[in-house]
Amino acid sequence: MKLSTVSLLAALAASLWIPASGAEAPVWPHAKAITWIVGFPPGGTMDTQARMVAQLLSRKTGQPVVVQNKVGASGALALRATASAPADGYTVMTVTGPGIEAQDVPRFGNGLKPVALLSKGPMVLVASMANAPPADLQALLKEMRRRPEAWSYASSGLGTPQHLAGELLNKLAGTAMLHVPYKGGSQAVGDVVGGQVPLGMLGVMPLLPYIRAGKVRVYAVTSAARLPGVLPDVPTMQEAGVPGYDISQWYALAVPEGVPLDCVAQLNRWLNDIMVSEEMKEPLRAIGSLPGAGSPAAVASFVRAEDEKWRAFARRAGIQATN
Incomplete structure (x- = not known):
């Protein structure tokens, strides 16, 4: 074989070879379990809902979704663990609100990125x-x-x-x-x-x-409306004689702040579909909650407004977080 032919073949082989360090990562999610972190013990509303949704998300992604309870400091340990996890889309967590955390605890826009509003209820x-x-x-x-x-x-x-x-x-x-x-x-x-x-x-x-x-x-x-499906005879605080009383708890899915936007958008689409699915209708009714909805940007706007409202209330009421 002539030298020029050998050189040509060598150049062609070099052009086709891609080193492992430069190889493209597998399309997310691929061949790896997703960890869903819950900051409170098993048996509560947050944990119960996370386990129900995790099963349906596993069906959507084709990968296992494993719920992990990381309990302590009113959820702060879980928030810190999620914010410090790799920003690869394989760690998610339930964030509850409204809430008051210490300034060094991660929150949306400070270590965490909102994905979807899961549910809301009194x-x-x-x-x-x-x-x-x-x-x-x-x-x-x-x-x-x-x-x-x-x-x-x-x-x-x-x-x-x-x-x-x-x-x-x-x-x-x-x-x-x-x-x-x-x-x-x-x-x-x-x-x-x-x-x-x-x-x-x-x-x-x-x-x-x-x-x-x-x-x-x-x-x-505590909400402005009753729960007709679960507690139809129980009045609201306002009906029972406390004017202006209205507060609901909500659950949102969060990921580490650096997770790519396309991954966040796909998770959002999946979760919006899951929360209004037939499989979730009765479980949500049973825990007195309504399904959430909206884009990641809409969820971020909702959470921002909630944080501003309840932090102002906490300041007036002298409530301080110690976590």
Whole structure:
């Protein structure tokens, strides 16, 4: 073979060879499990919803979606873990709101990027029947004003939606309930049902079995509208005599801030489809929630408005995050 021919073949081979370091990454998602981080213990509304949606997301992606509970500091450990994860689309987490975090805790625009609004729903104010509680909200408020030192309420943690909901009631109703934070709503339920803590401001889902069994009295839902599918006879706070009261908790999916926009857009499309699917209709109704919707930009705008509103309230009410 002539030298010129050998040189030509060598040049052709070199042009076709691509070093491993320069090879294109497999199309996302590919041959790797997605980790879905939840910052609160198993059994609560956030965890239950994440596990339901993870199964359907696994079907969409063709990859396993593994829920991992990273509990501590009212969700701050999970937020930090997600923000520090590789920005490759294989780590996602549920962020709940409205909430108040310390300045060094990652949030949207500060280490995290919003993907989709999963759901939104009210909380409920309840008391254990073991303590012979007042018959309705107005009777309860009267007792709380008469003996403020006797009343406290359990929540899922400092700076959580339940904490804010309790302090909103204090402000609008002129009460002074003491806040008793737990490491998650599912952990608080037992002490509320047993009467160790007089009141609970908690999510609907973990309380439903006790509501149906008559072990707790439900005074009101926190949203501006009732829950016709789950608690049709329970009034809103406004209907029960607290004008201007309206707060709902919401759940959004987040990823590390550097995740590519095309990956975020695809996740958003999948999750919007999942949340309005037939498979999610009854589970959402059962936990007293409505499906979310909207583009990543719309979710970012919603969260920004919520953060501004409730941070201003927290400043006025003297609520400080310690996580």
